[in-house]
Amino acid sequence: MKHFLDINVTPADDLHQIIQDARTIKDARAGQPKGTPDADQPLAGHMVALIFEKPSTRTRVSFDVGVRQMGGQTMVLSGADMQLGHGETIADTARVLSRYVDLIMIRTFEEQTLLDMAEHATVPVINGLTNRTHPCQIMADIMTFEEHNGPIKGKKVVWSGDGNNVFASFAHAAKQFDFDLVFTGPPPLDPEPELAGLYTTVRNPDEAVQGADLVVTDTWVSMHDPQSARERRHNQLRGYQVNDALMAKAKDDALFMHCLPAHRDDEATSSVMDGPHSVIFDEAENRLHAQKAIMRYCLGK
Numbered sequence: 001m002k003h004f005l006d007i008n009v010t011p012a013d014d015l016h017q018i019i020q021d022a023r024t025i026k027d028a029r030a031g032q033p034k035g036t037p038d039a040d041q042p043l044a045g046h047m048v049a050l051i052f053e054k055p056s057t058r059t060r061v062s063f064d065v066g067v068r069q070m071g072g073q074t075m076v077l078s079g080a081d082m083q084l085g086h087g088e089t090i091a092d093t094a095r096v097l098s099r100y101v102d103l104i105m106i107r108t109f110e111e112q113t114l115l116d117m118a119e120h121a122t123v124p125v126i127n128g129l130t131n132r133t134h135p136c137q138i139m140a141d142i143m144t145f146e147e148h149n150g151p152i153k154g155k156k157v158v159w160s161g162d163g164n165n166v167f168a169s170f171a172h173a174a175k176q177f178d179f180d181l182v183f184t185g186p187p188p189l190d191p192e193p194e195l196a197g198l199y200t201t202v203r204n205p206d207e208a209v210q211g212a213d214l215v216v217t218d219t220w221v222s223m224h225d226p227q228s229a230r231e232r233r234h235n236q237l238r239g240y241q242v243n244d245a246l247m248a249k250a251k252d253d254a255l256f257m258h259c260l261p262a263h264r265d266d267e268a269t270s271s272v273m274d275g276p277h278s279v280i281f282d283e284a285e286n287r288l289h290a291q292k293a294i295m296r297y298c299l300g301k
């Protein structure tokens with residue numbers, strides 16, 4: 001049994017194998033209707049709990065569809081509707097759920113909630129986003145990059161905007177997949193200090209994207225950020241919008257990524273999101289394939 005908690009705590013060889021498996025899983029389904037069961041049904045007889053303490057479209061649907069394609073069943077649980085939201089400890093919740101289900105995916109606020117769940121569960125736990133990281137997203141993003149532009153090793157990835165949870169998983173991936181990561185954003189929204197050494201900072205976005213193979217951004221206000229910070233963040237981040245002028249400074253074949261959901265024409269213009277560099281909907285699709293590979297890894301299937 002293996003958890004999938006973060007990219008920095010998963011061995012690099014395992015991460016590479018997961019990406020390769022995701023590719024195989026995707027290829028095997030090419031051209032089939034989306035509801036077609038996978039031939040090998042690796043999760044037959046398995047029950048998966050999907051716990052959400054925050055909203056979700058992609059994570060929720062891609063995990064649910066992925067489990068069903070693999071022959072398993074899911075239970076989508078809202079944290080607020082569970083005793084978890086009314087004072088039951090994470091440890092007790094983990095012990096109880098482990099008696100019913102074979103795998104737990106949780107999207108939560110504090111990282112400690114995820115860690116407590118993993119410590120006390122006797123079934124694998126997958127991180128579906130915390131305030132600190134979003135590893136499943138970045139696995140899908142690496143798969144997407146390599147589909148379009150080949151190995152990510154040695155490539156230049158530029159993050160423009162808030163140094164948030166999605167950035168943190170890119171920083172972990174930079175070390176494990178051996179690519180160069182540049183952060184461009186305002187000092188108050190710098191990534192957390194624990195990530196130092198995994199990326200370099202270039203304050204001027206025009207300078208930062210020179211020679212970039214991939215330009216990435218994300219919402220300026222994450223789900224865990226107070227809405228009261230909205231105006232201040234917009235003022236701080238306006239200069240880091242990914243628009244056509246910025247993309248023109250990257251390599252000609254540079255890709256543009258955004259994990260979605262986006263606030264169009266804030267962090268990135270619609271012209272970029274819908275333009276020739278954009279692979280945003282491939283990223284969303286690859287959540288499905290990458291997470292199927294992650295679930296198989298966790299369950300040893």
Ligand code: CP
Nearest residue numbers: 056057058059259260
């Ligand atoms: N990218 C992502 O995790 O999207 P959702 O919040 O819709 O799950």
Ligand code: NVA
Nearest residue numbers: 164166218222223260
């Ligand atoms: N940084 C965003 C990502 C959403 C998928 C958030 O945490 O809200």
